[in-house]
Amino acid sequence: MSLLPNKSIYATEDAQFIVRNDIHHDDLEYNELLIETHYSGVNPADIRHSTLLGIRSTVVGYDFAGRVISSPPGSKYKEGDIVAGYTPSGLGRPTKYGAHQDYLTVPQDDIFKVPPNLPKAHAAALAVVVMTAADAIYNLFKTPLPTTDPGFITAPILIWGASSSVGISAIQLARAGGHKNIFVTASPGRHALLKDLGATQAFDYSSPTVIEEIKSAVASLGEGPITHGLDAVGSMSSPCSSSSAHLLAQAVSDSAVLASVVLRPGTKFQMPVAAIKDGWSIHPPGAPGPVSFPTAPTRHQNAWKALLWAVDYYGTKFRFPVVEVFYVTPEEAVGELVKVAEGKRGFGKVVLKHPFR
Ligand SMILES: NC(=O)c1ccc[n+]([C@@H]2O[C@H](COP(=O)([O-])OP(=O)(O)OC[C@H]3O[C@@H](n4cnc5c(N)ncnc54)[C@H](OP(=O)(O)O)[C@@H]3O)[C@@H](O)[C@H]2O)c1
Incomplete structure (x- = not known):
């Protein structure tokens, strides 16, 4: 070498x-x-x-x-x-x-x-974005892994910032796991593409009425409240009341299971992680000491199965x-x-x- x-x-x-x-x-x-x-x-x-x-x-x-x-x-x-x-x-x-x-x-x-x-x-x-989306959908949200005969899950799921690469992956993994009603937010120019990938209703995240629009669509659908919400973009806007996680939380009921691609300490958002096979640690500048991410082998294996599914079906069911x-x-x-x-x-x-x- x-x-x-x-x-x-x-x-x-x-x-x-x-x-x-x-x-x-x-x-x-x-x-x-x-x-x-x-x-x-x-x-x-x-x-x-x-x-x-x-x-x-x-x-x-x-x-x-x-x-x-x-x-x-x-x-x-x-x-x-x-x-x-x-x-x-x-x-x-x-x-x-x-x-x-x-x-x-x-x-x-x-x-x-x-x-x-x-x-x-x-x-x-x-690998990075599919593993992250898979950890959210199949581990944190407990959607079944892709099968040839997926049972339909009718309660709506919401993916905020769905044109991020994590979001694009999450839409397709949610569809493959059996979600029938996949709500997304994205710029209007992406709505047709995201629907082609599996989204069923799309909203403009920058619309001042986006929260009301989503709530009204959930009511019209008549399949119950949004049960799971993924913040797939992790925006950290100031004031934080316009961050992607804050907006997502406003659009769903208190009982929804929530995840964000970035750490949201002190909130009900869990964080999916791309790499959980081995434990690893970080030390953000200014923090008093390192922070460790524990190893989670079962979660890793589940997400890895989903990655291999995306590889096998690349070009047909995933892209x-x-x-x-x-x-x-x-x-x-x-x-x-x-x-x-x-x-x-x-x-x-x-x-x-x-x-x-
Ligand atoms: N936890 C982990 O292990 C892990 C792993 C991978 C990534 N991440 C994090 O996940 C996030 C997404 O990463 P990525 O690589 O998938 O991103 P990306 O592909 O670079 O995302 C680009 C898209 O983000 C969308 N976007 C930008 N600002 C937005 C906002 N305020 N609201 C909604 N959508 C917005 C835009 O959508 P439009 O075109 O529709 O405007 C844009 O097309 C990043 O924060 C990244 O750090 C975390």
Whole structure:
């Protein structure tokens, strides 16, 4: 490995994002594979985990697709296989796990083989957001996993900010699990697309009357109150009375089960998490000490089954409508990561082509 040229995007200890050419991976564990990265998927977390959660002195990025260079003895993955998945997070994260580099290392439990129906660039965009949506829908909301014969759940579910990639995933997973009435909020220009993916009623989240519109639609539907609500965007507006979670909570009854993609301490919102197989910790700047996320293996296995379902049925029962591939230098890529983290890229997934230019 030490001879392989490897450009990477590195978060320094003071959360600056720099390009390094000197990182090599000679420290593979017994269960890890070395991967030649072909695409790395961009998430808001790539930057935010360094700036907001204190995960630093590491190569950034989680989602990827690429070719197996080496695998452990007895592994089901062999040299040359095309695989995708995501890499572990947390304080002390080794540089080998960063996805935004030309070679990376990944534990073999965190990957899947890329089938012919799944374009490689799309495979690099899946794991983080599908695992998060799956944790919300199948674990926190307890919707049954996709089956060939889903029972219909008639009580409405509401997904706020449903054109986020987590939201797009949640709509399709909710439909696959048997939800018949899927209410969403999104910009009006997305409503037709979201209905095509499985939403049944769509509302403009920026309408001053959106809460009344949703309540009136629930009453007209006559299938009972909204039982579950997912804040799929996690906006933190000031004043907080216009945050996505606050608006969602106003649109549903007090008995609804609620989840938000970001931590909402002191509220009834539970948080779905993309990576719960292993325990990991964060240390937000200014916090008195680290905060730990415990391991939740059963939740992980359930969500992983859903991810594999999305992989198997990609292009028919599950899809991302927009995956934009950037073939850029790592310096240019930093600009794209920042735009995504600041919510300035808008709709669709962004994926970086490797090797970096
Ligand atoms: N907990 C976890 O493990 C975890 C994992 C992954 C992501 N997340 C979090 O989940 C959130 C979504 O991530 P993502 O990658 O899916 O986002 P994304 O794809 O970048 O979301 C972009 C979309 O957000 C929508 N949006 C922006 N502001 C909005 C608002 N105020 N209200 C409603 N919708 C709004 C826009 O929809 P329109 O086009 O309709 O305007 C836009 O198309 C982020 O906060 C991210 O940090 C958490």
